[in-house]
Structures are given as structure tokens and as C-alpha cells.
Amino acid sequence: MADFTAIKERQRQAWESGDYARVGVTLQIMAERLVEAAGVRAGQRVLDVACGQGNAAIAGARRFAEATGVDYVAGLLDQGRQRAEAERLDVTFMEGDAERLPFPDASFDVTLSTVGVMFAPDQERAAAEVARVTRPGGTLGLASWTPDGLVGMMFRAIGAYAPPPPQVRSPMLWGTQERLRELFGDKVEWVGLATRTYEFCYRSPEHFADWFLANYGPIHRLGSTMDDATLANFAADLAEVPKKFNRADDGTVLAAGEYLEAVGIRR
Numbered sequence: 001m002a003d004f005t006a007i008k009e010r011q012r013q014a015w016e017s018g019d020y021a022r023v024g025v026t027l028q029i030m031a032e033r034l035v036e037a038a039g040v041r042a043g044q045r046v047l048d049v050a051c052g053q054g055n056a057a058i059a060g061a062r063r064f065a066e067a068t069g070v071d072y073v074a075g076l077l078d079q080g081r082q083r084a085e086a087e088r089l090d091v092t093f094m095e096g097d098a099e100r101l102p103f104p105d106a107s108f109d110v111t112l113s114t115v116g117v118m119f120a121p122d123q124e125r126a127a128a129e130v131a132r133v134t135r136p137g138g139t140l141g142l143a144s145w146t147p148d149g150l151v152g153m154m155f156r157a158i159g160a161y162a163p164p165p166p167q168v169r170s171p172m173l174w175g176t177q178e179r180l181r182e183l184f185g186d187k188v189e190w191v192g193l194a195t196r197t198y199e200f201c202y203r204s205p206e207h208f209a210d211w212f213l214a215n216y217g218p219i220h221r222l223g224s225t226m227d228d229a230t231l232a233n234f235a236a237d238l239a240e241v242p243k244k245f246n247r248a249d250d251g252t253v254l255a256a257g258e259y260l261e262a263v264g265i266r267r
């Protein structure tokens, strides 16, 4: 069996670098849609896995659920606590690994992840953990970028400069029905599988590239290892990504990022 420990530590350091929360808050609408799709209701115990600064946990708490967020980057959890406090919401944020969730079996009525758990390198183990902590009859809700969408293309641009370790499968596979069925087998009955889009809005393709280089951990960290010429090429490649999907004709970016919104019932 592959040992993912060193890979995971490098990934954790990547998510810690930059200022992911500035990207994360732009994606809040995905979490709002996911809690609606998953039918989150008041009083339910809701877990947000790989929560970052807590988009899905906060969306759950806005509906009076008992919300918990778990992530392995302490700084992002602090941002989540500040956001919850600013909104006067009651959310518990805990440090933990998506591949070893710090909760007993069947602890939650609803387990959610918005473009979070998909990044765990041991996909089988992470899926098993998501299923384990969800009570039988409870709900899973996963929003995952698709391989051929904007973020899939962005990760291909990253891979051109830093190829992923061979034993790690692409996170974007969580954005395919086939892989979800493979990962969860008969533990989950998928009742809602919808391809949706998130609109990336930036001042220009170059602003998109600069914003991701400054803030998005995996890109920020990779960029910080490059010499000036390589960095300039990388920035130019990143600026090409939204261009492929852009519908704006005023120089700005209005580009649809495709993702799979999956809702399932834990058997």
C-alpha cells in the first residue's frame, strides 16, 4: 500500500501558504447550494470535511444546524472562527485529517465537503472516513471540481511545472460519477448528481493569475520556488485558463467553473 504521509505533509504546507481564505470566501455560494441540495435542516449534526475557512459549516449554521468544520490547517480554522463570530453563529472548528476523522462512527446526520475532501491523497481512505462518520440513513453532500472544467485545467497547468506523485490519483476524479461509485460502493445511494457551475469573476485573466499566485496555497507555494522567468511563464499559463471559458467581452473574466454536486444517502 502506498505511504501518503510525506505527500500529505507537503500538501498541508501548501494549503497553509498564501492566503486560501481569500479564495475560499469567493466560493461561498457553492456551499449554500450544497446545503440546500442536501436538505440540511435545523438541529441536524452537520460536518464540513476539509472545511478551510468553513464555507459549508457556516452555511449549515445559518440554517440552525449544529455545525462542525474539520481541516488540517490551523490558520484556516482560525479564519473560520472569526467569520462565525462576526456572524454570531455557533460553529465548532476542529483540527483533523480527512483520512482519519476525529469522530466516532455515525456522529453526523449530514456530512458535507465543498472542494475539500477531494484533495486528500488516499482517496479510498478519505471516502471510507466520510461514510463512517455519517449515520445510516444520513446524507452525504460533495461538491467537487470536474476534470475538464476550469479548475481541472488549472491543475493541469500546475502539473506541467510540478507533476503530481505517481501514486496520487487526480483530485478531479471526485468530480466524476464513476469514481464516486467506485469510492463509496454500496455504502451510499446517490440520489442527486448534478453538474453545476461556479462563475469565476475577476478583473482580467492576469488578475485571475495574480490572485491565485498570491493566495491559492498550491499555486502560491509552487510559484515561490520558481525563478523570475519560470514564474512569468507560469503566470502566463494560468492566465490562459480562464480565457478558455471566458464569456465576458469587456476585458474582465466571467468564466464558468464546472463541478459535480453529489448528494447521497448513507446505507
Ligand SMILES: C[S@@+](CC[C@H](N)C(=O)[O-])C[C@H]1O[C@@H](n2cnc3c(N)ncnc32)[C@H](O)[C@@H]1O
Pocket (backbone or CB within 6 Å): 008, 011, 015, 020, 023, 024, 025, 027, 031, 049, 050, 051, 052, 053, 054, 055, 056, 070, 071, 072, 073, 076, 096, 097, 098, 099, 113, 114, 115, 116, 117, 119, 120, 121
Ligand atoms: C480548495 S480548499 C476548500 C476549502 C473549503 N471547503 C472551501 O469550500 O473553500 C481545500 C481544503 O482542503 C483541506 N485539506 C486538504 N487535504 C486535507 C486533509 N487530508 N485533511 C484535512 N483537510 C485537508 C485544505 O487544508 C483546504 O482547506
